[in-house]
Amino acid sequence: MKCYLQNLCLFAFLACGMTATVSATEIDFENDIFPILDDNCLFCHGEDEQESGLRLDRRGFMLRGGDSGLAAIVPGHPEKSYLVDAISHVDEDMAMPPDEDKIADEDIELITRWIKEGAIWPGQMDDVAEEEIDHWAFLPRQTEFDHHTIDGFVHAKLSEAGLSFSRPADPRSLIRRVSIILTGLAPTPERTFDFIAAFNEDADSAYEQLVDELLASPHFGERWAQHWLDVIRWAETNGSESNLYRKNAWMYRDYVVRSFNEDKPYDEFIREQIAGDITGHGDATGFLVAGPHVPAATVGQEPTAIRQARADRMDEVLQTVGASMMGVTIGCARCHNHKFDPISINDYYSMTAAFQDVEFGSRFPELGADHPRTLRAAQLRDELKTLREQMRSKGWAWVEDWTGYEEVHFPTKTIDELRIHFDGRWVMLDELEIFESTGEQRNVLAEDMGTVITDNPTTHVPNQPPKNLNDGVFGTKGWRGVSKKGNKETPWLEFAFAAPFDIGMIRLSSNREDFLETDYLEGMNQSKYGDFKLEIRDADGDWKPFASTSAMKKRSSENEERQALQSQIQETIAALLIEGPQPAFLGQFVPPVETYVLARGSPESPRDQVFAAAPKRLNGNLDVEPNAPGPQRRKAFAEWLVASDNPLTARVMTNRMWHHIFGSGIVPTPSDFGRAGAPPTHPELLDWLTSQFIDSGWSMKSIIRQIVLSRAFRQSSTPDQDGLAKDGSAQLLWRFPPRRVEAEVIRDSVLQASGRLDSTIGGPSYRIHNVKKRYAQWEVIDNHSDETWRRMLYQERMRRVDDRIFTAFDFPDCGQIRAKRPVSTTPLQALNLMNSDFVVTQAQLLADRAESESGPSIEDQINRCFELLLCRRPSQTELTASVEFAQTQSIELLCRTLINTNEFAFLP
Structure with a gap:
């Protein structure tokens, strides 16, 4: 037996040695590997042609891989090498060569061994195949310039094309143009007339004063926030099949408005959006x-x-x-x-x-401690604390509705047991918390506190036990208690604490997940536990109630003071839910x-x-x-x-500012600076202005001010035959390029003209949609009543929903990035501006305002309508035609006609 084992071991040793000898045979690349590649691969992946960007005639290119981005070879790791997967036909979609030309198995094995042993390729072990970056956007910014003003760069380009600047714009056009561009609102007639008078005395001084006034306006942040929200596709629903509302998403919108108004340095703006949580x-x-x-x-x-x-x-x-x-x-x-x-x-x-x-x-x-919401919350919580102390001092219990959950407050009880006895026969809770009224105000129901929870065995539901009440999971996977048919008992919960605690508040909810995540759903935030009693044991060991939610909610002459305090508490909570x-x-x-x-x-x-x-x-x-x-x-x-x-970040934002001012960027594709995008019309100007942006401390207002004070911006938009022939789109800026204003500018300017614009900054969006079922669609139910008369920035922004008025004016649905809004012309636009409920209502208010401010004279009323909408008085021809029209129709219909004019809807 021993001899047999010795012979067996010797055989195994010799076998291993033979295998080692075979595997140790070095692979000769020129004789073993290259012929396989040459016969099967290099026709499509060689020097002359590289299908899928893959080149196999140099080791460096193999290491880099092709368009797939996967390395063709990873020396020492054939399992990570794309080439091995392809020639082994691991996936038929990437199999190379095709089935009928598949490389022989022994050749595949040879290539696999070659890669495993280091992919030795004599003469090419240091080969690197990196393409040089030669596209302008990825190269460092230029630092030496021939000009040092915006107009110097623009004029040089115009001269090369045989063009020159147009004459300056008239003051009425200029104030309308700069007001809309900087604030999104047309100027009032009074501000327009004052500006024209000042402009005629000292044009430069009057205009600089106007620009500084507009940059300091709180409406500046609203206007420029809208541009940013377009680019990032911000909306208040998720856009999926359910398209659910996103809880308080408007807080981000308000952050953007506040940041632009404060002229927050753009580099800090970036840091906060990416890592503001720290x-x-x-x-x-x-x-x-x-x-x-x-x-x-x-x-x-x-x-x-x-x-x-x-x-x-x-x-x-x-x-x-x-x-x-x-x-x-x-x-x-x-x-x-x-x-x-x-x-x-x-x-x-x-x-x-x-x-x-x-x-x-x-x-x-x-x-942070200095954040406006933090400061306001501290103020409101102090008010809430005072109101609660007044309630407790009277020995009263009360209920607080926090929308997604309820809190029951009561005077402090020192207990080691508690029972919640529900009035209804069907109860659902997702989470329950019981808080101390002293010290750290701990949740004594937390899992690590040792509290034992039991429920009524006759109403117990096996797959939703009491342990779900303190697992920290919100939603529908909670605890249920159900009184079965014939059972007269209702559900209850008993809590045995590990030690006596001073408690004064209970928080409970049925589906707090919805409260945290969404809103405006049918049946949402409705408690599924109804009223209940809080009970403790008396001296005989029997459960006796000390508070009842049904009693707390009853109104009577005896508890008017408690009800008044309860109302104040609820009003403070409502404010806290919005402002904190x-x-x-x-x-x-x-x-x-x-x-x-x-x-x-x-x-x-x-x-x-x-x-x-x-x-x-x-x-x-x-x-x-x-x-x-x-x-x-x-x-x-x-x-x-x-x-x-970084060659991109500052350039991109500088270009965006130029784009929103002139209607087209120096790079006409503002979110694609790559090779597939359009080249810059004024590359040196872009780099010079970018340097100015960084040197200003990344101040957007500084650059915007510089641009709108330029001669290029202040020139007339009047067309010229020579200019149209050489540069029809005015990319070289031989005139200010006129364009239609955006949907929100039209709407907000109508409201301002009627005198009904609510100029409140920030806060929840105004509602125009229904409360819906979870998988139903949003429906517009009110897009014109007085509750909606805020700036359109604050309108609920739902994906995949037409607002039935201004979506027709290319207002984005936020499914795709809109760095540059399209501008269409459709019959629906004119119909909406003539017959929609919003325009009809506002036109009547305009007519009423004109009559109130101008008196009974039709001519005076018409003059006032022109002032309010167009910031000018009508010509004699216009006045004569308007009087005839108003006498046969109405002032209200005249206002609707003026709203439909190009003069109202276009930048001059």
Whole structure:
């Protein structure tokens, strides 16, 4: 037996030695590998032709890979090498060569061994195949210039084309133009007449004073916030099948308005939107989740669907960041290397790693001590505390409605047991908290406090037990108690505390998830537990009530004082829910998971792991540890964006300002500075103005002021035959390019003319839609009553919903990035401006205002209508025709006609 074993071991040893000898045979690249590539691959992937951008005749190109972004070879790792997958026909969609020409198995094995052993290619081991970046947008900014004013650059271009500036605009056109561009509101007739008088005495001084006045107006922030919200696709619904409302998403809109009004440095604006949760500006992170998304309930429970939905949400984040701040189409690199720009698929997923902790949802924003909401909340909570103390001093209990949950307050009880006895026969709770009234005011029902919860065994529901009441999970997966047929008992809950506690408040809810995430659903925030009694044991050990919610809600002459205090408490809570920190759709933050390159964008095909970085070719090293926490990654990415050597960020915003002032950017494609975008019309001017922007401390108002004070901006918009022939779109700015104003400018200016514009800044959006079922569609039910007479910026912004008036004027639906709104001309526009309920109502109010301010004379009323809408008086011909029209029709119909004129709807 021993001899047999010895022989067996010897045989195994010799066999291993033989195998080692075979595998140790070195592969000769020229004789073993190159002939396989030459026969099967290089015709389509060689020097003369590279299908799918893949070149296999040089080692450097193999390491880089083709358009897929996956390395053809990864030395030492054939399992990570795209070439091995392709020639092995792992996936028929990427099989190369096709089935009938598949490489022989022994050749595949030889290539696999060659890669595993280091992919030795004599003479090319140091070969690097990197394309040079030669596109202007990715190169450093120019620093030496031939001119040092906007007009110097513009005039030079005009001279090259044989053109020159037009004459200056008349003062009435100028004040209308600059007022609308800076504030989105036409000037009042009184301000117009004052300006014209001052302009005729000292044009430059009067105009500079006007510009400074408009830049200081709180309406400046409203106007420029709208531009930013267009770019990032901000809306108040998620855009999916359910299209649910996003809880308090308007808080982000208000942050943008406030930032532009304060002239917050743009670099700080970027930092806060990407990492405001760690800088005391938690309301700024609504930027990250501004795009559409599919909520979890719609995605379902299928793991592949969940992974795909998560990848889609990450893509929405990158689209927002890429288009708005970087001016590049990041999403093009999701499935393969970018076709035009130096962004690889590795870059794309490295950027997702930088935002891996971002999730779509609501949270309480992190706000600094000096934040307006923090200060207002402190004031309101002090008022609430005083009112509560008055209630307790009287020995009263009361109920507070916090919309998504209720709180029952009562004078302090020192107890070790408590019972909640419900009046109804069917009860549902998702979470319940019992708070101490002294000390740290702990939740004594928290899981780690040792409280034992039991329910009525006769109403117990097995699959929804009492332990669900303190698991911290909100929604429909909670506790239920049901009185079955024939059972006269109603549900109750008993709590046995680990020790006696001083308690004074109970908080309970049926579906707090909805409260945190959404709003305006039928049946939402309605309690599914009804009234109940709070009971403690008496001296005999029997349960006796000490408070009843039904009794708290009853009104009687005996409790008028309590009811008055109750009303004041509820009013204070209502103010706190609007003016203080509240759960809002500003994004949630989750522990970041490992990030992998997804072959062809599929979550089911993960490849190499990557770590947080910006595009490699743009010096994208973020200098953070691979396992750095999410906020640190995002902060580092923001710092990369605003770094002095980043060629994109400041250029992109400078161009946006130019675009919103002249109607077209120096780069006509403001969110695509790549090769697929349009080239700049004035590249030197763009770099000079960008340098001015950075040197100003990233002050937007400084650059906007500089642009609108230029001769290029102040010139007339009157056409000229020579100019039209040489530069029909006026891109060279031989005149100010006239254009139709946006939908919100038309609407807001009508309201201002009628004298009914509510100029309140910020707060919840005004409602024009219904309260709907979860999967129903939003319907417009009121888009014209006095409750809607605020600026259109504050109108509920729902995706996939036509507001039935101004959507016709190219108001975006926020499903796609709108860096540049289209301008269409359709019959529906004229019909809406003539016959919609909004215009009919406002025209009547205009007519009433004209009569009130001008008296009974029809001529005087017509003069006033022209002033209010067009900031001028009618010519004699216009007045004669208008009088005849008003006598046969009405002043109200004349107002509707004036609203439909090009003079009202176009920038002069």
